[in-house]
Amino acid sequence: MSFSVRFDEVSKNFGEFRAIQNASFTVEKGEFFTLLGPSGCGKTTLLRMVAGFNPIDSGKISFDDKIINNIPAHKRNIGMVFQNYAIFPHMTVFENVAYGLKARGVSRSEIDERVMEALTMVKMEGLKDRSPQQLSGGQQQRIALARAIVIRPGALLMDEPLSNLDAKLRVEMRTTIKKLQQSLGITTIYVTHDQEEALAISDRIGVMKDGFIQQIDSPEVIYKHPENAFVANFIGTSNFIESKIIQIGSQTYLDVVNVQIPISLKENYEGEAKISLRPEHVYLTEEKDNTIKGEIQLATFLGDFTKYEILLENGQTIEANEYTKDVSSFRKPGDEVRIKIHTDKINLFDSKGEVALL
Amino acid sequence: MKQNRKAEMFSIWNLISIFSLLIIGIFIIYPLIRLFIKSFFETGSFSIQSYKDFFSLPYYFSTLKNSLIVCTFATIGATAIGLPMAYIVTRYNIPCKRFINICVILSLMSPPFIGAYSWIVLLGRNGFVTNLLSGIGITPPTIYGFGGILLVFTLKFYPYVYLYVSGALQSIDSSLEEAAENLGVSGLKKLITVTFPLVLPTIAAGALMVFMTSLADFGTPMLIGEGYRVLPVVVYTEFMSETGGNTSMASTLSIIIICCSTAILFLQKWYIGRRNYQMSALRPPKVKELKPYSRFLATAFCFVCVFLAMLPQITVLVTSFIKTNGPIFVKGFSFDSYLSIFYKLGRNIKNTFAFSTVAILIMVAAGMLLSYLIVRKRNKLTTAIDVFIMLPYVIPGAVLGITLLGAFNKPPIMISGTAAIMILSYVIRKLPYTIRSSTGILYQIDQSIDEASISLGVSPIKTFFKVTAPMMMPGVLSGAVISWITTINELSSSIILYTGKTGTISVAIYSEVVRGGYGTAAALASILTLVTTISLLIFFAVTKSDSISV
Ligand SMILES: Nc1ncnc2c1ncn2[C@@H]1O[C@H](COP(=O)(O)OP(=O)(O)OP(=O)(O)O)[C@@H](O)[C@H]1O
Numbered sequence A: 001m002s003f004s005v006r007f008d009e010v011s012k013n014f015g016e017f018r019a020i021q022n023a024s025f026t027v028e029k030g031e032f033f034t035l036l037g038p039s040g041c042g043k044t045t046l047l048r049m050v051a052g053f054n055p056i057d058s059g060k061i062s063f064d065d066k067i068i069n070n071i072p073a074h075k076r077n078i079g080m081v082f083q084n085y086a087i088f089p090h091m092t093v094f095e096n097v098a099y100g101l102k103a104r105g106v107s108r109s110e111i112d113e114r115v116m117e118a119l120t121m122v123k124m125e126g127l128k129d130r131s132p133q134q135l136s137g138g139q140q141q142r143i144a145l146a147r148a149i150v151i152r153p154g155a156l157l158m159d160e161p162l163s164n165l166d167a168k169l170r171v172e173m174r175t176t177i178k179k180l181q182q183s184l185g186i187t188t189i190y191v192t193h194d195q196e197e198a199l200a201i202s203d204r205i206g207v208m209k210d211g212f213i214q215q216i217d218s219p220e221v222i223y224k225h226p227e228n229a230f231v232a233n234f235i236g237t238s239n240f241i242e243s244k245i246i247q248i249g250s251q252t253y254l255d256v257v258n259v260q261i262p263i264s265l266k267e268n269y270e271g272e273a274k275i276s277l278r279p280e281h282v283y284l285t286e287e288k289d290n291t292i293k294g295e296i297q298l299a300t301f302l303g304d305f306t307k308y309e310i311l312l313e314n315g316q317t318i319e320a321n322e323y324t325k326d327v328s329s330f331r332k333p334g335d336e337v338r339i340k341i342h343t344d345k346i347n348l349f350d351s352k353g354e355v356a357l358l
Numbered sequence B: 001m002k003q004n005r006k007a008e009m010f011s012i013w014n015l016i017s018i019f020s021l022l023i024i025g026i027f028i029i030y031p032l033i034r035l036f037i038k039s040f041f042e043t044g045s046f047s048i049q050s051y052k053d054f055f056s057l058p059y060y061f062s063t064l065k066n067s068l069i070v071c072t073f074a075t076i077g078a079t080a081i082g083l084p085m086a087y088i089v090t091r092y093n094i095p096c097k098r099f100i101n102i103c104v105i106l107s108l109m110s111p112p113f114i115g116a117y118s119w120i121v122l123l124g125r126n127g128f129v130t131n132l133l134s135g136i137g138i139t140p141p142t143i144y145g146f147g148g149i150l151l152v153f154t155l156k157f158y159p160y161v162y163l164y165v166s167g168a169l170q171s172i173d174s175s176l177e178e179a180a181e182n183l184g185v186s187g188l189k190k191l192i193t194v195t196f197p198l199v200l201p202t203i204a205a206g207a208l209m210v211f212m213t214s215l216a217d218f219g220t221p222m223l224i225g226e227g228y229r230v231l232p233v234v235v236y237t238e239f240m241s242e243t244g245g246n247t248s249m250a251s252t253l254s255i256i257i258i259c260c261s262t263a264i265l266f267l268q269k270w271y272i273g274r275r276n277y278q279m280s281a282l283r284p285p286k287v288k289e290l291k292p293y294s295r296f297l298a299t300a301f302c303f304v305c306v307f308l309a310m311l312p313q314i315t316v317l318v319t320s321f322i323k324t325n326g327p328i329f330v331k332g333f334s335f336d337s338y339l340s341i342f343y344k345l346g347r348n349i350k351n352t353f354a355f356s357t358v359a360i361l362i363m364v365a366a367g368m369l370l371s372y373l374i375v376r377k378r379n380k381l382t383t384a385i386d387v388f389i390m391l392p393y394v395i396p397g398a399v400l401g402i403t404l405l406g407a408f409n410k411p412p413i414m415i416s417g418t419a420a421i422m423i424l425s426y427v428i429r430k431l432p433y434t435i436r437s438s439t440g441i442l443y444q445i446d447q448s449i450d451e452a453s454i455s456l457g458v459s460p461i462k463t464f465f466k467v468t469a470p471m472m473m474p475g476v477l478s479g480a481v482i483s484w485i486t487t488i489n490e491l492s493s494s495i496i497l498y499t500g501k502t503g504t505i506s507v508a509i510y511s512e513v514v515r516g517g518y519g520t521a522a523a524l525a526s527i528l529t530l531v532t533t534i535s536l537l538i539f540f541a542v543t544k545s546d547s548i549s550v
């Protein structure tokens, strides 16, 4: 049934423009894999190469062990869900879902049974005789989903399926999708530029930028240990603080805003470096030793936490979240604060932000 | 990778593209090239004599001048009527807007020469009005010659300006004009500084359409022009007398006419290309209330114009029931004219509908396939198809007739004198309407719908028939209606291509008018008008609109 999808040095050019560069990775059987990246980074292009709508310029894509470069789109046995739903407007809901089964020559009674089963899965069984014009966006998206899974595809491809829905529906639908995917155990490649959505739904995330895959890992790892500054910035919120790595005797120090903190790096490095620090890992203390001095600029109370904007001595501004349950009083703009850096809670990159140092 | 490219090369769509280009090459390009070459060979050897003759002999050269002059004035006249009418109907609260719209479209879609014919019946030497006026001692100005052509062209083609401009006026978002008022500009000044510049490209497009169509019109000047000779008429007479006379002159004249309309088309493309404001009105402009007196004047203006434009069809309808004695109308009503056409000209009627039906079926099929190629499979091949298929826009019917006849009157393809060559010329001439509205709708259908079908396991070709084609249908049919109507009314290429067996209604009307058989001509024209009207009304009902794109 489901198959794995392997990419081997896959590239794609549009004229001179290099849309996908040397992508190599494998989406495992039954895995929920998300391609995440900013607009124009090549997510759709890569997905369409799997579906067979963009020819593969070089490299190989295989389903299990079978190279599918030359198999036409309609023979790849793939379910696809489009951003704009792509429901056939001249067919009823039932006919839409039955379409792929008819093409496969499935018997009438089996079509009835499977279509109803699929419609039930997306909770649309009551609307089977409606025409698509009478459906809301969310309902159309459910039909699109049912239509894609009813053919029992080897893999399910979804290109920003939720981006046309409102925020509440988006959360609801992504839960539906996730549950459905799990119960069917279907290999899924999901495209989005919404990092929160990606974190919530995926087994693994591939972060893309400018046609390159930047990092592939589980949501937790991507969030906690981004491999470069781009990923750190794109996933969640990160403060970037300019710093230096210096060597005093045999000890390596992180020199940040006049504070020196001993640190041990993966490899030797000296010179300019970037600290990436999530707002929830900015520890505000009263300690004076080895802490960075700052001044509160703006305090925004958000219920379970307060968001502060803090001006550092070096002129940089960073964001800090302090949880309401952890403190007894709130800080005001103008207050002086001290910031303690825990080296196990930061990520450190070289000056260009390309190499992780920790 | 290589294999991949190859597979792409020989995909089914590429095969269809190549096949289409082949057909276009044989039936459009080759005849044109042949015509071009022929214009340089008078007596078997290369010469530019006929071009020299054209520019040096006033007999020929004056026709170009005449054509350009009368078309220019017709364009001015058509704009002078169409523009204010469009503004009045879209912006003021005059009554019967839908009725006015439909009449305007009907007058455009009427057979091309009944205008000339009717004005002759009314104001000609023995016309009803002429006789009426001479009874009280007034001699009206002659309807023959320049004035007559101008009158007929203006009344027949102002709908282009009207339809184009009212479309554009409706697509100006009201916020634009409100913004002008907000900035303190209103009334006539707003009209001149905001509204007018926004619709100027459209006015130009409509005006050029008037110019091109009147330049190509053959029936009107032939019937009413008399001494005032224009290019298409001379093309026809040269061609008809070719057996003895100047063999390459007709070709030369044809080439010159094609050059003129091509130049105009490029002028239009260039002008519009530079100022194409994409507009779509979220809030269409407000309709203004007029004071009773102004409202009456505005309404009267529209009604008079519509009435004058519809007058030929009314005349035709009425005269078809008047008793005739040979070429002369006598007192009293009868169905004799109808009886006599079914008796004598039943074949022409049958031919018209048989040829047009075959032609329209071919056009619908070709229109769907080709527009799909043009929109969805954009590459060098399909771009070439796009260009060539629109070529007949600039070729007047008579010229196309001559071109086809020259190319296909001997083996390997000998179809002159058959129904095939008539149908061929209809398809070539009228296909652009179907293509244009099919591509229009296809641009609005998202490609992901096709892809959804393909990914569900349906091959691209099957997807085309099961998903794309049904969705395209409304657009295809609305273009096909225009193709159909203009095909049943087609005269200028039919008159060149027909033989005794393949005559059509319009050919019969033409020869009846020439012979003075006004009664039968009127009955035939009424049949055409009736079918045209019914086709249009069905079209309006089906598309739930009251406008067409011409
Ligand atoms: N057919 C094409 N011809 C030329 N360039 C293309 C084509 N399709 C995509 N591109 C370019 O390739 C790049 C990647 O496009 P793609 O659609 O894959 O982006 P994306 O990551 O899906 O973005 P988005 O989030 O906006 O959908 C873009 O810069 C785009 O302009």
Ligand SMILES: [Mg+2]
Binding pocket: A043, A044, A045, A159
């Ligand atoms: Mg995309």
